[in-house]
Amino acid sequence: MIFSAAGLTLYFNKTTFGVERLSVDGDPETLSWVYGKNFALPYGNNFLLKSNFTGGKFTAEFLYFSEIVCSVTVTQKEGAVSFAYSFKNEGKNKVDLKEGDIGVYTPFFDRFDDPEISLRRRVHAHVRAQGATYIYCEKYSDDLPALGLVMTKGECYSYALERGAYKGERGEIILRLPAMTLAPQENYDCEFLLFPCGGREDFFKKASVSGLLTATCDDLTVFEGEEVVFRSDSGAVLQTEEGEVPFVDGVCRVTAKGFGEHRVTICSENKKLCASYFVLSRDLLKNRIRFVTEKQQLAEGKFRGAFAAYDRQNDEVVIKSGVRSPFNLSGFRAAPLLLLLREWQKGELSEELKQKTEEAVAFYDREIYRGGEVSDDVNGKRARFCKKYYNYPLFSAIKYEKYLCSGDPGALMQSAVILCNLYKSGSVYEVTSAERVVNALRKEGKDSLAEQLTELISEAADKIIASGNKYASFKGLSYGPEIVYGALSTLLDAYFLTGKEYYLLVAEEHVSRLSNFSFPSLSYATSDVPEIFQSDRASGLVYDMSPHFTAVRFAEVYEKYARATGEEQYLALSRRIASACLTLFEEKGVGRRSKAAVATVNGFTLPPYEEISCGEDVVLYHFDLLFGRK
Numbered sequence: 292m293i294f295s296a297a298g299l300t301l302y303f304n305k306t307t308f309g310v311e312r313l314s315v316d317g318d319p320e321t322l323s324w325v326y327g328k329n330f331a332l333p334y335g336n337n338f339l340l341k342s343n344f345t346g347g348k349f350t351a352e353f354l355y356f357s358e359i360v361c362s363v364t365v366t367q368k369e370g371a372v373s374f375a376y377s378f379k380n381e382g383k384n385k386v387d388l389k390e391g392d393i394g395v396y397t398p399f400f401d402r403f404d405d406p407e408i409s410l411r412r413r414v415h416a417h418v419r420a421q422g423a424t425y426i427y428c429e430k431y432s433d434d435l436p437a438l439g440l441v442m443t444k445g446e447c448y449s450y451a452l453e454r455g456a457y458k459g460e461r462g463e464i465i466l467r468l469p470a471m472t473l474a475p476q477e478n479y480d481c482e483f484l485l486f487p488c489g490g491r492e493d494f495f496k497k498a499s500v501s502g503l504l505t506a507t508c509d510d511l512t513v514f515e516g517e518e519v520v521f522r523s524d525s526g527a528v529l530q531t532e533e534g535e536v537p538f539v540d541g542v543c544r545v546t547a548k549g550f551g552e553h554r555v556t557i558c559s560e561n562k563k564l565c566a567s568y569f570v571l572s573r574d575l576l577k578n579r580i581r582f583v584t585e586k587q588q589l590a591e592g593k594f595r596g597a598f599a600a601y602d603r604q605n606d607e608v609v610i611k612s613g614v615r616s617p618f619n620l621s622g623f624r625a626a627p628l629l630l631l632l633r634e635w636q637k638g639e640l641s642e643e644l645k646q647k648t649e650e651a652v653a654f655y656d657r658e659i660y661r662g663g664e665v666s667d668d669v670n671g672k673r674a675r676f677c678k679k680y681y682n683y684p685l686f687s688a689i690k691y692e693k694y695l696c697s698g699d700p701g702a703l704m705q706s707a708v709i710l711c712n713l714y715k716s717g718s719v720y721e722v723t724s725a726e727r728v729v730n731a732l733r734k735e736g737k738d739s740l741a742e743q744l745t746e747l748i749s750e751a752a753d754k755i756i757a758s759g760n761k762y763a764s765f766k767g768l769s770y771g772p773e774i775v776y777g778a779l780s781t782l783l784d785a786y787f788l789t790g791k792e793y794y795l796l797v798a799e800e801h802v803s804r805l806s807n808f809s810f811p812s813l814s815y816a817t818s819d820v821p822e823i824f825q826s827d828r829a830s831g832l833v834y835d836m837s838p839h840f841t842a843v844r845f846a847e848v849y850e851k852y853a854r855a856t857g858e859e860q861y862l863a864l865s866r867r868i869a870s871a872c873l874t875l876f877e878e879k880g881v882g883r884r885s886k887a888a889v890a891t892v893n894g895f896t897l898p899p900y901e902e903i904s905c906g907e908d909v910v911l912y913h914f915d916l917l918f919g920r921k
Contacts, residue, residue, distance in 0.1 A: 292344040296367035298487045304328045308342045308351040308363070309396070315436045315487045322412050324428060324438050326400040327463065331374050333361040334394035334465050358382030359393070359473065370497065371486035375444075378468075379478035390449065391467035395483070397440060398463035399428050414438070418464055420447040421565035422556070423504040424483075426464070427494050433804050436487045439494045441503045442466070445481025446563065499524070504562035511568040512870040513547045519568045520544050523557055526564075530556040550878050569871075572878045580634060583627040584647050596650030598627045625655060625685050632692035652693055683713040684723045691724050691731070700735050707732055707740050714747035719754045720777030722844045726784045745788045752785035756797055775804050776848045783851045795855055802852055802861075805845070842872045 292303040295316075302312035310330040312323045333353050340360070342351040349365040359382075364375045378393055380386050399416040402409075410432040417427045424442040451465040471479055484501055488494040499505060506523035513519055521529055521543045529536045529543045532553060536543050545555075547570045557564040572578065586601045589608065599608045631648040634640050640648065690706035693699065706728050713721060725748055732741035755778045779801035786794035846869040853862035 292349070294349055294365060294372070296347065297371050297485075299372055299485065301365075301372065303344065303349060305342075305344070306339075308332065308339055308349075313438075313485075315438060318436055320411055320430075320434075322400070322414070322430075324399055324414055326398045326402070329396045329463070330398055331363070331365075332396045333363065333376060333378075334396055334467075335392060337361065355393075357386050359386060361393075368484060371484035371501070373482060373484055375480070375482040377478050377480050378473070380473035380475055383475055385475065386473045388468075388471050388473070390470040391451065391465075392470075394447075394451075394465050394467045395481075396463060396465055397426060399426070399438075401428075401464075416464060418450055420450040420466060422446050422448060422563035424466060425498060425503060427491065429491075435489055437490055437494060438485070439488050439498060440483055440485050441498045441501050442481065442483045443502050445479070448565065502562070504557065504559050504564045506557050506564055506566065508566070508568070510867060510870065511566075512571060512867075512873055513568065514571050514573060515547055515550070517547050518544050519547055521555075521557065521566075523559075523564075525559045525562075526557045527560065528558050530558060569873070571873055575873065575878075576630075576634070576639075578878065580631065580640075580644065583630075584644060587627065588647060588651065594654065596647075596652075596654035598625075598651070625689055628652065628655065629685075629688055629692060632689070632696055635696045636692070652689070655689060683709050683716075683718075684721055687713070687728065688724055691728055694731065700737075703728070703731055703735060704737070704740070707737070707744055711740075711744055711747060714744075714751050717754075719751040719781055720774045722777055722780040722847055723784075726787050729788055748781065749785050749789055749791075752782050752794055752797075755782060756793075773844070775801055776844045779805060779848045780844075780851065783848070783855055786855060787851075798852065798855070805848070842868055846872070 292305055294301045294303060298316045300314050300316060301310050303309070304311045307328060309328045309332045310325055311328040313325045313330065314321055314323055335355055337353040337355045337359075340352040340354050343349065347367055351363045353361040353363070355361065358380065360379050362377045362379070364373075366373050366375070374395075376395065400412075400414050401416045402413055410430075413431050414428045415431055417429075419425050424447040426440040428438040428440075430437070446469060447466045448469055449467045451467055452463070468479070468481065473479065486497060488497055495505065504523070504525055506521055506526055508519060508521050510517075511519065521538075522541055523538060523543075524541055526538045526541070526543065528538065529545065531545060536545055543557075547553075547568065550570050550572050552567050552569050554565065554567045557566065583598060587598045587608070589595055589597050589599060601608055628648065628651040631640065631644065631651065635645060635648060687706045687709040690702045690709065694702040694706065706724070710723060710725055710728060713723070725744065729741045729744050729748075732738070732744070779798055782794050782798040782801065785791070786798065846865045849861045849865035849868070853859065853865065
C-alpha cells in the first residue's frame with residue numbers, strides 16, 4: 292500500500308503495517324531510506340489486530356500481551372507525514388513499564404557496504420534522544436535531499452541499536468519510550484513527523500517550526516569559575532542541581548562549580564531537553580602524567596619503559612599473554628610518551644620524569660623502529676608486520692617530538708624517513724606532522740629530503756583529486772570521517788608546502804563534507820561538537836568512533852584550514868572540539884572509555900574500573916600542541 296504526501300512516498304507492508312520502502316520525490320537515486328519491513332512499527336511483544344488503508348489516512352491497532360493496545364494513525368500534516376501512536380491500557384489492572392519496554396522502530400538504511408554502493412545507496416542517521424528527540428538522515432555522498440524525523444509529542448531519553456551479524460551494519464534504531472505506569476483505560480500518546488529537507492540548516496529550521504525544543508551553548512567544557520551560557524528561542528527555565536535559572540531574552544547563564552559532569556534540563560511549556568557541561572581540574576595534565584608514570588609505565592624487565600593497561604580494581608598492570616605484545620603501537624601505547632615529550636618541551640618535567648621519558652623512548656627505539664619499518668619483539672623473536680602503515684603517523688610523531696626536545700637531527704631524519712615510507716606505500720588518508728617535519732628539514736639544511744617528502748605529499752594529494760573526491764576508487768576503505776579528515780589534511784599539507792591554490796580549492800569540498808560528521812552531540816545541547824561524544828544511557832557506552840583520534844583529528848584539520856584561509860570560525864571550532872576532548876578524563880587523570888574500545892585495544896573485555904593507557908593521552912598531547920593551554 293502506497294502513502295504519498297509532503298514530498299515523500301511510503302510503501303506499507305499490507306501484512307505487518309510496517310514501512311518497507313521510503314523515498315523522497317525528485318531524488319535522482321530513488322534510494323530507499325529505510326531498511327527491512329518494520330519502520331514505524333511499535334516496539335515490544337505485540338501483534339497486529341487490524342489495519343485500514345484508505346485515502347489519506349492509514350490506521351492500525353496492535354495488541355500487547357499485557358493488554359495494552361497501540362493505535363497508529365498515519366496522516367499528512369503541513370510539509371510532513373505524521374505518525375501518531377496511542378498506547379492504552381485496556382485491561383483491569385495497572386501496567387508498570389520500564390524505559391524501553393515500548394517504543395518505535397526507525398530503521399534507516401545506515402550501513403557500510405562497498406564504498407561506491409554506500410555513497411550512492413546508503414544513508415547516515417544522526418540520533419538525539421535526550422528528551423527532545425530527532426533523527427536527521429543524509430546520504431553518505433552528501434548529495435541532497437536529506438530526511439528529518441522530529442518527535443512533536445512524547446519524549447525519549449535513550450535509543451537502542453539492534454546490531455546485525457554482518458560487518459558494517461549499524462542496525463535498527465529503536466526509539467525507547469520512558470518508564471511509565473498506565474492505569475486501566477489510561478493512555479500514553481506520542482507523535483513524530485517525517486519530512487524531506489535541504490541539508491542540516493534546513494532540517495533545524497523545519498524542526499523548529501514543528502515545535503522541537505533546541506538550544507546552543509558557546510562552551511560546554513570549562514574551568515571552575517567560568518560561565519556556561521545557554522541560548523534557546525523557546526526555553527523558559529534551566530533546571531540545575533541547585534535549582535532553576537530563568538532564560539532572559541533567550542539567554543541563561545550559570546557559573547561552573549565543582550569538578551566533573553553537571554547535568555541540566557532546558558524546559559519549555561511542554562518540552563524538555565537534557566544536556567550536560569563539564570568542569571575541568573586545572574591540574575588535569577599533572578595528574579595524568581603522575582598516573583601514567585606511577586601506575587602504567589613498567590619499571591623493570593625486557594619491556595622497561597613501556598606503557599601498559601592498568602587495572603584500578605586490583606591495583607595491577609594488565610598483561611595479556613598469547614599475542615605479539617601488549618605494547619605495540621597498534622594499541623596506541625605511544626600516547627603517554629607523546630604527552631611526556633610535549634610537556635618536556637614546555638619545561639614542565641622534573642629530572643625524574645625526564646628519565647622516565649628517556650626510558651620510554653629507548654623502549655620504542657628497540658621495539659618498533661628498524662629503518663622506518665615496523666616490527667615486534669616478543670620473547671626474543673622478531674616478527675615483521677611492516678605493512679601496518681596506519682601506525683606510521685605515530686612513529687613519525689615520536690621522532691619529531693624527540694627532535695624538538697633534544698635538537699637531535701638524527702631523530703628528525705628518522706621521522707622524515709618514516710613519512711616517506713608511509714606515502715610510498717600509497718596511503719593518502721593520513722593526518723601527520725608532515726608539514727612541520729618538512730619545514731624542520733629545511734631549517735636543518737636537509738633540502739634534498741625535504742623536497743623528496745614534499746613531492747610524495749603532492750602525489751598523495753593528486754591521487755585524492757584524481758579519485759573525484761568520492762573515495763570510491765580505493766577499494767576496501769569505508770567512507771567515514773577518518774577518510775575525509777585524512778584527505779583534507781593531505782591536501783592542506785600539499786597546499787602549505789607547494790603554494791598551489793588548487794589544493795586549497797579542493798580542500799573546501801572536504802571541509803563541507805567533514806561538517807556533516809560534526810553534527811550536534813547527543814549528550815550536549817550545542818551545535819558544532821562532533822558526534823563522537825554521544826552517550827547511550829541505556830548501555831552506558833560511549834559511541835566514540837575512536838575518540839582518542841577522531842576528536843583530535845577534527846581539531847587538527849580545522850586548525851590547519853583556519854591557517855590556510857584565515858577564517859576564524861574554524862579555529863574557534865577547533866578549540867571547542869579540543870576542549871571537549873578533556874571530558875574524557877576524571878580528576879585523577881583516569882580516562883573514561885567505552886567497553887568496545889577496551890576490547891579492541893586489549894583483545895579482551897576488561898572490568899569496568901580498569902584504566903587504559905591509550906588514546907586519551909593523544910587527545911591531551913594534541914590539545915596542548917594546538918593551543919598551548921596548560
